[in-house]
Amino acid sequence: MIGPIFPAWLDRAKPLVGIGLVAVVGYVAALLYYGGSPETWRVGYSPRQPVPFSHALHAGQLGMDCRYCHTTVESAAFAAVPPTATCMNCHTHIAPQSRKLLPVRETYAAESTLPWIKVHDLPDYVYFNHSAHVTRGVSCVSCHGRVDQMEQVHVAQPLTMAWCLDCHRNPEPHLRPPEFVTDLNWVPEDDAVETGRRVREQLRIHPSTSCSTCHR
Amino acid sequence: MTAVDNTFNLPGQRAPLVTGKADYATITQDVCAIAEQHRPPRSWYIAFAVSVATLGVLGAAIVYLITTGIGVWGNNSPAFWGFDIVNFVFWVGIGHAGTLISAILFLFRQQWRTSINRMAEAMTIFAVMCAGLFPAIHVGRVWLIYWLAPYPNWLAMWPNFRSPLLWDVFAVSTYATVSALFWYLGMIPDLATLRDRAQTPIRRMAYGLFALGWTGSARAWHHYERAYLLLAALATPLVLSVHSVVSFDFAVSQVPGWHTTVFPPYFVAGAIFSGFAMVITLAVPARAYFGLKHLITPRHLENICKVILVTSLMVGYAYSIELFTAWYSQNPYESFLFLGNRPFGPYGVFYWIMVTCNVVIPQLFWFKKCRTTAWIMVVIAILVNVGMWMERFVIMMSLTRDFLPSSWGLFIPTPIDIVMFIGSFGLFFTLFLLFCRYLPVVAMAEVKTVLPHGHQP
Numbered sequence: 001m002i003g004p005i006f007p008a009w010l011d012r013a014k015p016l017v018g019i020g021l022v023a024v025v026g027y028v029a030a031l032l033y034y035g036g037s038p039e040t041w042r043v044g045y046s047p048r049q050p051v052p053f054s055h056a057l058h059a060g061q062l063g064m065d066c067r068y069c070h071t072t073v074e075s076a077a078f079a080a081v082p083p084t085a086t087c088m089n090c091h092t093h094i095a096p097q098s099r100k101l102l103p104v105r106e107t108y109a110a111e112s113t114l115p116w117i118k119v120h121d122l123p124d125y126v127y128f129n130h131s132a133h134v135t136r137g138v139s140c141v142s143c144h145g146r147v148d149q150m151e152q153v154h155v156a157q158p159l160t161m162a163w164c165l166d167c168h169r170n171p172e173p174h175l176r177p178p179e180f181v182t183d184l185n186w187v188p189e190d191d192a193v194e195t196g197r198r199v200r201e202q203l204r205i206h207p208s209t210s211c212s213t214c215h216r
Numbered sequence: 217m218t219a220v221d222n223t224f225n226l227p228g229q230r231a232p233l234v235t236g237k238a239d240y241a242t243i244t245q246d247v248c249a250i251a252e253q254h255r256p257p258r259s260w261y262i263a264f265a266v267s268v269a270t271l272g273v274l275g276a277a278i279v280y281l282i283t284t285g286i287g288v289w290g291n292n293s294p295a296f297w298g299f300d301i302v303n304f305v306f307w308v309g310i311g312h313a314g315t316l317i318s319a320i321l322f323l324f325r326q327q328w329r330t331s332i333n334r335m336a337e338a339m340t341i342f343a344v345m346c347a348g349l350f351p352a353i354h355v356g357r358v359w360l361i362y363w364l365a366p367y368p369n370w371l372a373m374w375p376n377f378r379s380p381l382l383w384d385v386f387a388v389s390t391y392a393t394v395s396a397l398f399w400y401l402g403m404i405p406d407l408a409t410l411r412d413r414a415q416t417p418i419r420r421m422a423y424g425l426f427a428l429g430w431t432g433s434a435r436a437w438h439h440y441e442r443a444y445l446l447l448a449a450l451a452t453p454l455v456l457s458v459h460s461v462v463s464f465d466f467a468v469s470q471v472p473g474w475h476t477t478v479f480p481p482y483f484v485a486g487a488i489f490s491g492f493a494m495v496i497t498l499a500v501p502a503r504a505y506f507g508l509k510h511l512i513t514p515r516h517l518e519n520i521c522k523v524i525l526v527t528s529l530m531v532g533y534a535y536s537i538e539l540f541t542a543w544y545s546q547n548p549y550e551s552f553l554f555l556g557n558r559p560f561g562p563y564g565v566f567y568w569i570m571v572t573c574n575v576v577i578p579q580l581f582w583f584k585k586c587r588t589t590a591w592i593m594v595v596i597a598i599l600v601n602v603g604m605w606m607e608r609f610v611i612m613m614s615l616t617r618d619f620l621p622s623s624w625g626l627f628i629p630t631p632i633d634i635v636m637f638i639g640s641f642g643l644f645f646t647l648f649l650l651f652c653r654y655l656p657v658v659a660m661a662e663v664k665t666v667l668p669h670g671h672q673p
Contacts, residue, residue: 005411005424041370162372 038158046154047117051103059184060148066140066182073140077129081116084108119153120144127216137175137199141184142167148184164214168207172196175205222515223588232668233328236510240664243511247406247658248413250506256653259505264653267645274639277632278353286356288632295615295627300354301465303637305608306490307347307644308388308462309483310601312455313491314340315395318402319451322444328519330662331511334406335502336495337399338655342647343494344392346640351384380464387461391454398447404430404440406656459487466611472549473558473614476541482534489527489574490604492520496597498648500590502657511658514588521587524600528578531607535575549619562626563613566606573603 034040058064067073069082084107091101107114120143122128134140140147145156157163167174175196180186188195199205222231234243281288291298314337321329355361364385366375375382408430411423430436463483466474476482496517503512542554558567577599580586586593616625651657 005420007417007421158370160370160372162370165372 041158041160042155043158044154045119046152047119049117049152050115052100052152055147055150055153066147073130073134075131077127077131079130084114119155120159122159126214128214134181135178136203136205137178137181137196138167138171139174139176139181139184139186142174146184165209168209168213171205171207172200175199178203222513223518223584231515233331233513233515233666234511234663234668235513238510238667240667243658243660243663243667244409244413246507246511247656247660248410250652250657251410251654252413252415260649260653264646264649267642267649270639270642271646272642273635274642277635277639278349281353281632281636282358286354288630290627290629290633292625292627294618294623294625295613297612297615298627299609299629299633299637300350302605302608302612303640304347304350304354305462305483306601306605307343307350307640309459309487309490309604309608310494311340311343311347311391311395311491312459312484312487313495314338314343315391315398315451316455316488316491317495318398319448320455322448323452327666328516330659330666331508331513331516332495332499332520332658333662334399334402334655334659335499335657336491337395337402338648338651338657339494339498340395340491341392341399342644342651343491344388344395345647346644348388348392349640349643350636380461380468383461384465387454387458391458394447394451394454398444398451400426401440401444401447402659402662403656404428405432405661406659408432409660410656456484459483471614471618472547473553473611473617476538478534478537478541482531485527485530485534486574486604486607489524489531490601492523492527493597493600493604496520496524496593497601500594502652504590506652506657508658511663517590517593518584518587521581521593524597525578525581528574528581528600532575535571553614553617557617558610561617563610563616566613567610570603570606570610573599574607577603 038044059066069086070079071082072078072080084104087101087104088108091098091104095101103114133143143157143159144153147153172193173196176186176188177195177199222233222235225231238246289298289300291300314333317329317336318333321333352358352361355364363373364375364382375385404427407423408427411420411427411430414420414423460480460483463479467476467479469475499512499520500517503509539554542550545551558564577596580592580596586596613627616627618624
C-alpha cells in the first residue's frame with residue numbers, strides 16, 4: 001500500500017455524520033407530524049364569507065331545516081347554495097336595513113349572485129352524490145359536523161378517502177331513519193349500531209367500495 | 217495463450233480450468249490492469265459514446281412519454297400490453313443467468329463459474345434495471361408509482377394481494393436487491409485488491425470505501441465465506457421464483473394462450489436460455505478485448521453452450537406441449553390460438569422466427585465445432601435472444617385474439633415503442649462499459665482457488 005486509504009481531514013468531518021442523522025430524523029418526524037395533522041386535510045378550514053351568515057342562528061336557534069335553503073340535497077348530487085331570493089323571503093321584513101345584509105340586497109336588486117366561498121370542496125376526480133346519502137339515512141352531521149352550532153362554517157371531518165371508506169365498509173353506526181337526517185341533534189333511542197342495522201335492512205343499503213363508485 | 221485444449225478430459229485427469237502460466241500474481245495483474253488503465257483504449261470511448269447516445273435517446277423518449285401519456289405507445293384496446301411488457305419480460309429473462317451462475321452453480325460446486333460469475337452478475341443487475349424501467353413507466357402516472365407498495369395511507373388503499381402484478385413487484389425487487397448484494401459481497405476482496413494497488417488518492421478512497429476495510433485475515437475470510445454461502449442459498453430459490461412469478465402475470469389470467477400450467481417452468485427455462493446467450497454475447501468479445509482468454513477459456517464457453525442447448529430443448533418441449541394440449545384438449549379457443557392464429561395469423565412470421573431461433577438453430581450446439589468456435593457461438597447466442605424477444609412478443613399478442621371476435625384487434629408498435637426498446641440497450645451497455653472500466657471484471661480471489669497448482673502437490 002502506498003499511503004493511507006482515507007485522507008486525514010476525513011476525521012474532522014465526522015460530525016457531519018451526526019448532523020446528517022439528525023437531519024434525517026428531523027425530516028421524518030416533520031413528515032409524520034405534518035402528514036398526520038388535521039390541517040393537512042383542511043379540517044378547521046373556515047373562510048370568511050362575503051356575508052357573515054350564521055348557521056348557529058338560523059339552523060340552531062331558529063331551528064330552520066337545512067333543506068329550506070339547500071333545496072336539492074334530496075334529489076340531486078349537488079347541495080344547492082340558495083339564491084339571494086331565498087334570503088329575501090324573510091329579510092324583506094326582518095332586519096331590512098341591516099348593514100351586514102347590504103351585499104344581499106345589492107345582489108338581489110342587481111339579479112346577480114353572492115360570491116360564497118365553497119368550504120367543503122372535494123377533488124374533481126371524486127364523484128359525490130348528496131341524494132344518495134341523504135335519502136338513505138346518512139345525516140348531514142356525519143360529514144359536516146354540528147353546523148347548527150357554527151357561527152362561521154368550518155370543515156369538521158378530514159374528507160379523506162380513508163374516511164369515506166371507513167363508513168362505506170361499516171355504515172351501520174352512521175345510519176338513522178331518513179326522516180331524521182336533518183335533525184343534527186338526534187340521538188338513537190337504543191344502540192346506534194342496532195338502529196343502523198334496522199335502517200340498513202329496511203332500505204337495502206349496500207355501500208359499494210369499488211374504485212368506480214366514486215372515481216367515474 | 218490458449219495452447220491447451222481444455223474442452224475434454226483425459227481419463228483420470230481433469231483438464232485445467234485456467235490455462236497458460238497463470239499464477240496468483242499474473243491473475244491479479246491481468247484483471248486489475250483493465251480497471252487501472254489510465255486512459256482506456258479509443259474503442260472503449262467509441263462504444264461508450266454510442267451507448268450513452270442511445271441512452272440519451274431513451275431518456276428523451278421517456279420524458280416525451282411521461283409528459284404526453286402512454287398513448288405515444290401502440291398499446292390500445294385490446295392489446296393493453298405491448299412492447300413495454302415484452303421488453304420487461306425479455307430483460308428480466310436475461311437477468312437470470314447471473315444469479316444462476318453465482319448461486320446455483322456455487323452450491324453445486326461447479327468451479328468453472330469462477331471466471332464468468334462477476335461479469336454475469338453485473339449483466340444480471342443491469343438487465344434487471346432495464347427490466348424494471350418498463351413496468352415503471354407503463355403505469356402511466358409514474359409519480360404515483362409508490363402506490364404499488366403496501367404502506368399505510370389516507371386513501372385506505374392497499375395493493376391487491378390476489379393480483380400477480382403485485383407479486384411481480386415483490387419478486388423483481390427482491391431479486392434485484394439480493395442479486396446486487398450478492399454481487400457486491402463477492403466483490404469485496406477484489407475491491408480491496410484494487411484499493412491496495414491504487415495509485416491516486418481518489419481511487420484509493422473510492423475503492424477503500426467500498427472494500428469496507430477488508431483486511432484479508434483468516435477471520436475475515438471465514439465470515440466472508442459463510443456469508444457468501446448463506447446468500448447463495450437465499451438467492452437460489454429466487455432464480456426459480458422470479459420468472460415463475462413473471463409467468464403468473466399471464467398464467468393467472470384467462471386469455472387463451474396465457475392460461476397454462478406449463479408457464480412457470482417454461483418461463484424459467486426460457487429465462488436461463490436467454491441469460492446464458494447474453495453471457496456468451498458479452499463474454500466472448502470481452503475475453504478477446506481484455507486479454508482474458510486464459511481465464512475465460514474454451515471450456516467455460518463450451519459449458520455455457522451446453523446449458524443453452526439443454527434449455528433450448530426445454531423451451532422446444534414447452535412449445536410442443538402447448539400445441540399438443542391445444543389439440544388434445546379440443547378446447548376451441550386454445551386450438552384456434554395455437555393451431556391457427558399463432559403460426560398462421562397476422563403475427564405468424566414472428567412465431568416462425570421464434571421457433572427457428574429458439575429451437576432449430578441452437579441444435580447446432582450438438583456439434584463440438586460450434587461449441588468451441590467463438591464467432592459461431594456469438595451468432596447463435598444473438599439469434600437466441602432475437603428468438604426469445606419474439607417469444608414474449610408472440611405470447612403478448614394473444615391479447616389480440618381472445619374469446620370474442622368483437623374484441624379482436626391488432627397491435628402495431630409506434631416509433632416510440634421501437635426507440636425505447638433500442639434505447640434500453642443503451643442503458644444496458646452504458647452500465648456494462650462502466651463496469652468494465654472501473655470494477656474487476658473477473659472474480660480474482662475465486663479464480664485463484666481453481667488454479668491447477670492450488671490442487672496439485
